[in-house]
Amino acid sequence: MIAMRALAVASALSFALAGCVVGPDYVRPDVSVPAAYKSLDAQASKDWKPAEPADAKTRAPWWEIYGDPQLNALEEKVASANQTVAAAAARFRGAQAAVAQSRAAYFPTVTANAAFNQSRASENVLYKSSAGVTLPDYMLNAQITWEPDLWGRISRAVEGGRAEAAASAADLQSAILSMQAELATNYFELRGTVEEERLLAETLQTYQKALALTKDRFAGGIAAESDVAQAEEQLKSTQAQLIDLETTKSRLINAIAILIGEPPSSFTLDVPPLNAGNVPNPGAALDALPPGIPSTLLERRPDIAAAERRVAEANARVGVATAAFFPNLLLAATGGLEATNFSSWLMAPSRFWSLGPQLAFTVLDFGGRAAARDAARAAYDESVADYRQTVLTAFGQVEDNVTALQVLRRALDAQREAVDAAQRALSKVGNRYENGAITYLSVVVTQAIVLNDQRAAVSIERRRMAASVALVKALGGGWTAGELRVSKGD
Known part of the structure; x- marks a missing residue:
């Protein structure tokens, strides 16, 4: 009882000193933000503020802006x-467990021990009364040890652990967003490949008819044998291009299977072509984007949240390293029962106890603690630089993809006009060839131009979709058009 009272008094004293938390208190680093994006209306972007993580907000299914039920079903599985997401989730759980482990240091450690020993003393000893005597020893004891957090070492460790757990949670969200964006990109790439297959298949039918017509003209003495050879070469070359697309298509389907955790060998996927009559709106990301983009959108990027929270974690580690310069106090109390006779083991006279505070202080370590603190400060400076770089990269990614969407929209309009012009030219060239005014080589060249222009249009459409998905990812992926409208009034 005396031991427990003494321990309680020491505990109260330590609590009074617990307010002395050494090390720097965390302050979020300042970051530079632009007044406006150069690709958007600068006048509408006057309310930028320093980016802060807000990744705890509910994330909406961003892929639904494309209105593709098949994509929606795939994305729901990610x-x-x-498995990349599963690994990130496991790391998050580990970080949470580490926080719980750190918090346990706030509380006393209680250990219990029960033992029985039997020993015989030597007959050749100084004290003849115990010579050759065999004695049993029954012991039951408990020990309480506690290290008060006098200088905030434990508090800083818990603070750092919580920051790292929060960073791991943001990493998990980042992994989910990255995998979802990769799936959407591969999906639209697959649809573009299917559209190329459709174009090549239609072109092959045209070339087969042209070859048959050329053979008839050659048989009638109207066309040269070289015309037939050119038509055959064109047909076979296009067949080879169509066959080659099977590799791309298979690779994309397998990539999608892996992203949704299914074996590629048993996964199949049929998707509609990506063409003017059946295309999602790649500008959905841009159309929903308010001029100037309030910085709250960038606050939703999980990688920014993770980087910022790792700054907080590094700051806490500086506090832990600083606390090493101060003495540690350990309070310990032990009590129990011990006897050499079982019948008297549990009686009051068998009680024993001990109480002993211990104060430990490193007098000389030849600069070891100072070096550890300097290393912690350097790690903090590194994390600040990483955080600021992450923010700068985020702004750059939004800028890049906004520009890409705008430029590719104009490029697609021009390319579609090129396709129309090439098709008109092909019609005229075909008429002239049938009238014998030109050789078949002119037809071959014009047909190749039409096909190349059509495939170029598909390529631009694919790039537009990739830029659209990349813009959504750059904005954090967790927004809706309604949320953006609210942000306009910020």
Whole structure:
């Protein structure tokens, strides 16, 4: 009882000193933000503020802006089935467990021990009364040890652990977003490949008819044998291009299977072509984007949140390293029962106890603690630089993809006009060839131009979709058009 009272008094004293938390208190680093994006209306972007993480907000299914039910169904599987996401989730759980482990240091450690020993003393000893005597020893004891957090070492460790757990949570969101964006990019790439297959298949039918017509003209003495050879070469070359697309198509389907956690060998996927009559709106990301983009959108990027929270974690580690310069106090109390006779083991006279505070202080370590603190400060400076670089990269990614969407929209309009012009030219060239005014080589060249222009248009459409998905990812992926409208009034 005396031991417990003494321990309680010491504990109260330590609590009074617990307010002395050494090390720097965390302050979020300042970051530079632009007044406006150069690709958008600068006048509408006057309310920028320093980016802060807000990744705890509910994330909406951003892929639904494309209105593709098949994509929606695939995306729903990523968070639960993707193995990269599963690994990130496991790291998050580990970080949470580390926080719980750190918090346990706030509380006393209680250990218990029960033992029985039997020993015989030597007959050749100084004290003849115990010579050759065999004695049993029954012991039951408990020990309480506690290190008060006098200088905030434990508090800083818990603070750092919580920051790292929050960073791991943001990493998990980042992994989910990255896998979802990669899936959407591969999906639209696959649809573009299917559209190329459709174009090549239609072109092959045209070339087969042209070859048959050329053979008839050659048989009638109207066309030269070289015309037939050119038509055959064109047909076979286009067949080879169509066959080659099977590799691309298979690779994309396998990539999608892996992203949703399914074996590629048993996964199949049929998707509609990506063409003017059946295309999602790649500008959905841009159309929903308010001029100037309030910085709250960038606050939703999980990588920014993770980087900022790792700054907080590094700051806390500086406090832990600083606390090493101060003495540690350990309070310990032990009590129990010990006897050499079992019948008297549990009686009051068998009680024993001890109480002993211990104060430990490193007098000389030849600069070891100072070096550890300097290393912690350097790690903090590194994390600040990483955080600022992450923010700068985020702004750059939004800028790049906004520009890409705008430029590719104009490029697609021009390319479609080129396709129309090439098709008109092909019609005229075909008429002239049938009238014998030109050789078949002119037809071959014009047909190749039409096909190349059509495939170029598909390529631009694919790039537009990739830029659209990349813009959504750059904005954090967790927004809706309605949320953006609210942000306009910020």
